[in-house]
Amino acid sequence: xxxxxxxxxxxxxxxxxxxxxxxxxxxxxxxxxxxxxxxxxxxxxxxxxxxxxxxxxxxxxxxxxxxxxxxxxxxxxxxxxxxxxxxxxxxxxxxxxxxxxxxxxxxxxxxxxxxxxxxxxxxxxxxxxxxxxxxxxxxxxxxxxxxxxxxxxxxxxxxxxxxxxxxxxxxxxxxxxxxxxxxxxxxxxxxxxxxxxxxxxxxxxxxxxxxxxxxxxxxxxxxxxxxxxxxxxxxxxxxxxxxxxxxxxxxxxxxxxxxxxxxxxxxxxxxxxxxxxxxxxxxxxxxxxxxxxxxxxxxxxxxxxxx
Amino acid sequence: xxxxxxxxxxxxxxxxxxxxxxxxxxxxxxxxxxxxxxxxxxxxxxxxxxxxxxxxxxxxxxxxxxxxxxxxxxxxxxxxxxxxxxxxxxxxxxxxxxxxxxxxxxxxxxxxxxxxxxxxxxxxxxxxxxxxxxxxxxxxxxxxxxxxxxxxxxxxxxxxxxxxxxxxxxxxxxxxxxxxxxxxxxxxxxxxxxxxxxxxxxxxxxxxxxxxxxxxxxxxxxxxxxxxxxxxxxxxxxxxxxxxxxxxxxxxxxxxxxxxxxxxxxxxxxxxxxxxxxxxxxxxxxxxxxxxxxxxxxxxxxxxxxxxxxxxxxxxxxxxxxxxxx
Numbered sequence: 167x168x169x170x171x172x173x174x175x176x177x178x179x180x181x182x183x184x185x186x187x188x189x190x191x192x193x194x195x196x197x198x199x200x201x202x203x204x205x206x207x208x209x210x211x212x213x214x215x216x217x218x219x220x221x222x223x224x225x226x227x228x229x230x231x232x233x234x235x236x237x238x239x240x241x242x243x244x245x246x247x248x249x250x251x252x253x254x255x256x257x258x259x260x261x262x263x264x265x266x267x268x269x270x271x272x273x274x275x276x277x278x279x280x281x282x283x284x285x286x287x288x289x290x291x292x293x294x295x296x297x298x299x300x301x302x303x304x305x306x307x308x309x310x311x312x313x314x315x316x317x318x319x320x321x322x323x324x325x326x327x328x329x330x331x332x333x334x335x336x337x338x339x340x341x342x343x344x345x346x347x348x349x350x351x352x353x354x355x356x357x358x359x360x361x362x363x364x365x366x367x368x369x370x371x372x373x374x375x376x377x378x379x380x381x382x383x384x385x386x387x388x389x390x391x392x393x394x395x396x397x398x399x400x401x402x403x404x405x406x407x408x409x410x411x412x413x414x415x416x417x418x419x420x421x422x423x424x425x426x427x428x429x430x431x432x433x434x435x436x437x438x439x440x441x442x443x444x445x446x447x448x449x450x451x452x453x454x455x456x457x458x459x460x461x462x463x464x465x466x467x468x469x470x471x472x473x
Numbered sequence: 474x475x476x477x478x479x480x481x482x483x484x485x486x487x488x489x490x491x492x493x494x495x496x497x498x499x500x501x502x503x504x505x506x507x508x509x510x511x512x513x514x515x516x517x518x519x520x521x522x523x524x525x526x527x528x529x530x531x532x533x534x535x536x537x538x539x540x541x542x543x544x545x546x547x548x549x550x551x552x553x554x555x556x557x558x559x560x561x562x563x564x565x566x567x568x569x570x571x572x573x574x575x576x577x578x579x580x581x582x583x584x585x586x587x588x589x590x591x592x593x594x595x596x597x598x599x600x601x602x603x604x605x606x607x608x609x610x611x612x613x614x615x616x617x618x619x620x621x622x623x624x625x626x627x628x629x630x631x632x633x634x635x636x637x638x639x640x641x642x643x644x645x646x647x648x649x650x651x652x653x654x655x656x657x658x659x660x661x662x663x664x665x666x667x668x669x670x671x672x673x674x675x676x677x678x679x680x681x682x683x684x685x686x687x688x689x690x691x692x693x694x695x696x697x698x699x700x701x702x703x704x705x706x707x708x709x710x711x712x713x714x715x716x717x718x719x720x721x722x723x724x725x726x727x728x729x730x731x732x733x734x735x736x737x738x739x740x741x742x743x744x745x746x747x748x749x750x751x752x753x754x755x756x757x758x759x760x761x762x763x764x765x766x767x768x769x770x771x772x773x774x775x776x777x778x779x780x781x782x783x784x785x786x787x788x789x790x791x792x793x794x795x796x797x798x799x
Contacts, residue, residue, distance in 0.1 A: 198573040200513070200580070266772045274511050277576050278711060279771050281513060285708050286764025289757035297753055405704075409584050412577045447592040454581035458566055461578065465570050 168313055168321040170438045176327045176396055178434020179334035183389035184407060185414035185426035186341065187382030193358035193421030194378040195268075197276040201259065202386060202411060203404030204287040209252040209387025210394040210403055211295055216244035216251075217302060229303060234325035236305040237395070249387040256383035257376065259283055284405065292401045299400040302391075330392045337388060338427055341381070345423065350377055358421050410437065410453040417460050419467025428468060432456070478618065485621040487737060492628040493689045495729035498713045499635050499722055500682030506719035506781070507643050508675040509655035511572060514563075514579030515683055515710045517586040520702035521559050522552035522684025523691040524590065524597055527606045530692075537598045545609040549631075549688045556684025557677050559586075564676045569669055583707065590699040602698025606691050628689055632726070635682055639722055642678075651675050705760060709736070712767045718777025727778055736763065 184206055191199045220240040221229050229238040263283055267276050309322035345351040350373070357364040357374045365371050386404075393403055414433045418425025433453050440452040460467065497519060504510040512518075526548035533540030543551075559582070567578035590597045597603065609627065614620040642648055653661040654668045662668055691697050709732065717728020739759050747755035770777065 198577055200576075263768050263772070270775075274509070274572055274576075275771060275775070277511060277573055278715065279768055281708065281711065282764045282767040282771075285705065286761045286768070289760040289764070292757040293754045293761065409581050412580075416574070416577070448588055451585045451588050454585045457578065457581055461566055461570060461574060465574070 167318045169319055170441070171435065172312075172321050172323055172327075174435035174438030175431060176323075176330055176434070177437060178431035179331055180389045180393045180396070180430075181407065181410045181414050181434050182427040182430025183334060183337065183385045183392070184404075184411045185418065185430045186338075186423055187386050188411045189415040189418065189420055189422065189426040190354075190358075190378045190382050192415060194354065194361075194374060195264070195276070196361075197273045197280065198412065200277065200280040200408065201284040201287060202280075202382065203406075203408035204284050204291070205252055205256055205383050205386035205404065206390035206393065206407060207288065207291060207401060207404035208255055209248050209383075209390035210399045211291060211390075212251045213241070213244045213248035213387070213391045213394070214295075214300060214302065214399055216247040217241055220244055231303070231305055234307075234310075235329060236303040236307050236324075236326050241302055241391075241395075245388065245391050248391065249384040252387035252390075253380045253383040256379040256386075259287070260375070260379055284408075288401060288405055295401070297401055299398045300394075301398060302395055326395055330396055333388070334392070337385065338423075341385075341423060350374070354378060406450065409450070409457070410434075413453040413457040413460075416465075416467055417456060419469040422467070422469040425467055425469030482618045482621060485618065485625050487733070489621065489625045489628055489693055491730045491733045492625065492632050493686055493693065494710065494713060494733055495726040496628075496632055496635055496689060497683050497686035497710050498717070498725040498729045499632075499639055500679040500686065501710055501714050502679075502719060502722060502725040503639055503643070503675055503682065504679035505714065506721065506725070507648060507655065508651045508672060508679075509572070510568075510672060510676055510679070511576040512579045512676070512679070513576045513707060514581075514583035514586075516702040516704060516706040517579070517583030518556045518560060518680040518683040519687035519690070519706060520586055520590060520699075521556045522687030523697050523702070524603070524687075525555040525684070526552040526688035527603045527691045527697055528596075530607050531603060532605055532607075534598065534603070537595050537603070539603075545607060545692055548692070549685060552684045552688035553681040556687070557681040560677045560680030561673070564673045568672050568676060583702075583704065587699060587702065590702065597699070600699060602696060602701075603691075604696050606695045606697065608692055608695055624693055628693070631685070631689060635685070636722055636726070639682075643722070647671075647674075708760075708767075709763070712763055712770075714777075715767055715770050715775075716777055718779035718781065720781030721777075721779045724777050724779030724781075731778065732763070732766075735766070739763075 184202065187205065188199065188202050191197070191202065217229070217240055220243050224240060229240050232238050263279055264276055267279055307324040307326060309324045311320065311322050313321040345355060353364065353369045354374050354377060356367070356369060357371055361371065364374075390404060393407070410433045414429035415426050416429070417432060418427070418429030433456055436456050437449050437452045441449055497515065501512060501515055504512050528539055529541050529543045529551045530545055530548040531539045532542065563578060563582050567575045591600055593599070608616075608620065608624070610623060611620060614623055643651070650661065650666050650671050653664070653666065654671055658668050690701075713728040713732040714725050715728070716732050717726065718724030736759070739762055743755040743759055744752070
């Protein structure tokens with residue numbers, strides 16, 4: 167039981183980070199971005215490429231792990247570089263596709279375009295990297311026993327998983343500070359709330375849109391690397407997470423960053439706890455059940471505003 | 474003469490698929506083109522139709538449901554009913570809400586149905602799918618070119634029926650309400666039209682047509698498996714509709730033919746130029762190409778090849794004529 171909760175929270179933190187990006191593009195650009203999952207995949211694979219590059223640059227043979235973790239400094243550097251590149255990728259796709267469609271055409275056309283962009287991005291990645299799964303590190307990790315086996319089945323967790331949980335918490339706090347105290351953060355919240363009014367008060371909506379893409383993509387890259395670190399890196403990584411991301415964003419209430427985090431953790435827990443009930447093969451359908459339930463009961467989400 | 478036979482069989486085979494895709498694209502056109510409903514679960518509804526028709530008509534399977542041995546026509550009707558029922562459940566849950574919630578929900582349905590197809594062995598045969606799906610009139614015509622041509626004729630007849638039915642539907646007062654809801658829901662509601670009810674009807678009918686398309690597919694190939702109904706199928710049908718021109722049934726058919734031609738040609742070319750060991754990568758490149766075409770059409774020619782004919786004379790509509798010729 168405790169083990170399932172711990173596993174759920176780890177998956178949930180990956181979903182949370184991705185869902186923040188979904189909810190941001192949804193509230194600021196006003197469309198459901200089906201290509202967001204691919205930003206996670208690209209982030210994970212770009213980090214893999216940078217990792218190879220940095221390790222070769224160091225010239226000291228394979229990556230030396232830090233302390234109990236399976237990875238070393240090169241992976242953290244690769245994560246930063248991949249986040250930057252993923253942000254550039256998001257801006258490129260926006261410039262090539264979404265910006266042109268925003269000019270004329272309705273929000274729903276953007277959804278179709280994002281669906282097309284998702285398949286194109288995933289298959290381009292598959293063309294470049296192939297389809298075989300990969301790993302950042304082949305180090306074998308010993309799980310730490312946090313709770314003994316006789317207390318509710320016990321709980322074991324690897325140092326990498328603890329790292330993912332801690333860094334997710336740090337990221338969310340940083341994002342909270344940014345949105346609450348900086349001018350750009352306040353402008354973003356204003357635009358999400360009422361774009362016409364925000365424009366009238368002199369907010370540069372283009373800058374806000376750029377910021378939303380950059381933040382969404384950076385968080386997506388982090389989530390992708392976390393997923394690669396705790397599970398494995400494969401071309402379907404982001405696409406398979408898309409449904410949980412949407413479920414989390416809607417569960418939390420579109421536009422609410424804290425809602426997305428809470429939604430992500432709940433969906434992660436629900437997925438993990440569903441395994442003993444329905445079996446592992448239907449795990450991916452749990453997010454769908456959560457989604458249907460929230461749409462029927464409270465479509466504005468837990469933290470959403472009533473429209 | 475001997476050289477002509479392989480070409481003729483290839484053309485028949487190609488056209489059969491084009492016609493089946495055209496049926497699916499017509500279903501999507503009713504939803505998106507005429508009502509503005511965004512369905513990202515096309516592959517799921519097609520799968521429901523394909524599996525239903527297969528189970529109803531196939532011989533007994535050793536370890537999954539089957540052996541009802543109904544005629545193929547009954548399978549087609551069953552496919553439409555089953556897809557319609559699934560659509561009804563989905564529609565009731567999602568159609569009252571914001572537009573893109575339908576997109577997300579239908580996406581979820583397709584993912585879930587894919588899981589069911591893969592794991593519910595007693596129903597769907599699991600990852601190996603269902604085999605020996607009966608091909609109508611096979612005992613008369615054999616398995617060769619003659620049967621393919623006969624099936625092409627049958628599929629064309631189905632396509633014609635669906636086309637005429639949908640044309641009548643969208644030209645009727647019912648169709649005008651759908652377009653009114655698509656353009657301005659508040660105005661339509663103000664005129665006393667219950668938008669939810671009309672949207673639900675359009676969604677269910679569209680999904681029934683997609684299910685019929687799935688059944689046509691199942692009996693043509695004779696074998697279905699979960700990987701026949703991946704999101705890429707949804708994407709192909711969408712591209713066909715956008716390329717052909719949404720809001721125009723002839724456009725949907727033209728788009729199905731054009732995109733399927735492009736898909737087959739690009740596949741052939743890529744197979745020629747990419748070495749055997751890299752075939753999987755070649756297939757990926759093919760999907761990128763179609764994605765780029767979809768995006769380019771949306772940006773530069775959003776009305777598609779044919780596009781919607783706006784402003785048919787009102788007098789003609791009321792007599793039930795099919796509007797402007799040519």
